[in-house]
Amino acid sequence: MEKRIPTNIITGFLGVGKTTTILNLLKNKPDNEKWGVLVNEFGEIGIDGAILTEQGAQIKEVPGGCMCCTAGVPMSVGINALLRTKPDRLLIEPTGLGHPKKVVATLISPQYEKYVDLKATIALVDPRNLSNTKYTENQNFNDQLDTADVVIGSKVDQCTVADIDAFNDWITDQAPAKTFSKLIKHGELPLEVLDNVRLHGSASSQIEDHHHEHAEMEPQFQLPPGQTYIRKENSGQGYKSCGWLFGPEVEFNFDDLFSMLSDLTAERVKGVINTDQGCFTFNKANGVLSVNNLSLQGFESRLEVIDSQLLPWDQLEKVLIKLADIE
Structure with missing residues (x-):
């Protein structure tokens, strides 16, 4: 490849608006650019890929829970397929229940260092969740925010003043500081945020291997012939x-x-x-x-x-x- 592809991980817990945000980014991308999107979902059916296909991007799906399982093979297969299309930018949307540190570690590994220019990891968070122990005591929720270089407060139009204060207080307390933060509604993330730099060393630390039950990882879930x-x-x-x-x-x-x-x-x-x-x-x-x-x-x-x-x-x-x- 002639150049390393600018790449962003867009993470966040269930229901924070990741797909809506990516849809808005695709709608507002430069007309002369071709983008690729790797989508991972906890479920086996593959909803997001169907939604994003309308925007004309190259889409690859990794259904089944966690794209970094089985030594990263499902994720690597999807990334390799997208890189072969020579995109101008690559976006990776892990499942809301995923492990972002492992995804980052894969993208900065020798396997991809010549091909992928990993930019800031962007985490979306619903400010309302920062006051809810159901989320704040969830390890994946905290991993996603800890891994992020940029933290975006989503759905601000549905938040109270107390929710916004909780978001601002959380951002202020971060050490090391995040490179950027912003409150948005309707997934309206500015394109220029994608070019924010990654905080080297902050997101690539290894985590313990994880194990969870899910079906074999298929490139696309198919309806068998003759079945409704x-x-x-x-x-x-x-x-x-x-x-x-x-x-x-x-x-x-x-x-x-x-x-x-x-x-x-x-x-x-x-x-x-x-x-x-x-x-x-x-x-x-x-x-x-x-x-x-x-x-x-x-x-x-x-x-x-x-x-x-x-x-x-x-x-x-x-x-x-x-x-x-x-x-």
Whole structure:
């Protein structure tokens, strides 16, 4: 390769708006540049890749919990495929339950030092979570913030003055200091932040090997021939997920689906779903369900539900089958 590719890790816990932020970055990137995005999700279905594909970037997915497992092979396969397309910039979105230090260590290893110019690691945090022990006592939550060179307070439009004060106090107390911090809404991260430098040595320390249960890592979860839908589960780090993939011929009733997802008591819900009113993304975090229209056609519907408790997946599946009118 003629030059090292500027690369950023964009990390953050479940529901902080990583995908929304990357979508905004892709919408505002220079027209003459080609960007690559490596997406990792805790679930097995691969929702984010479907959402980001609309923006024309080169997308590679690593489903199944943690891209740095199995000696980093799934991550390396995805990075290598993207580097072969000679992108002008590479963005890496680890799962909200991922291990950012291990990802950083891989990117600055001899394997990639000639090809990847690792810039600042950017962590998104919902300021409301800084006052909640459910998050502040979670090791991954703290690892993500500790690893970051840049910390962005997201969803500021949903925060109180006390939430913003908590964010500012946290930033002030950091040692070494972060290179940059900012409060944003709707994922509106300025492009120039991507060129902030990495704090050498602060994020690349090794961490203990971790082990968690997940299915084999596939480059893309596929619906077997002859099947209308399939379900896959994953667990690890205190969380459970269940995902469904439905064939492109399956169409859900929008109103009934919206009502069901609104009532669903899960910590995180993401989906790209064909309905009788078109294709939509469904995104639920902090109890709020947001919906956006997509121009995708002929695409399999995907739904992922994540919670710290084991939910009644069989019962939920029966509801989905009824809403899709599958016999």
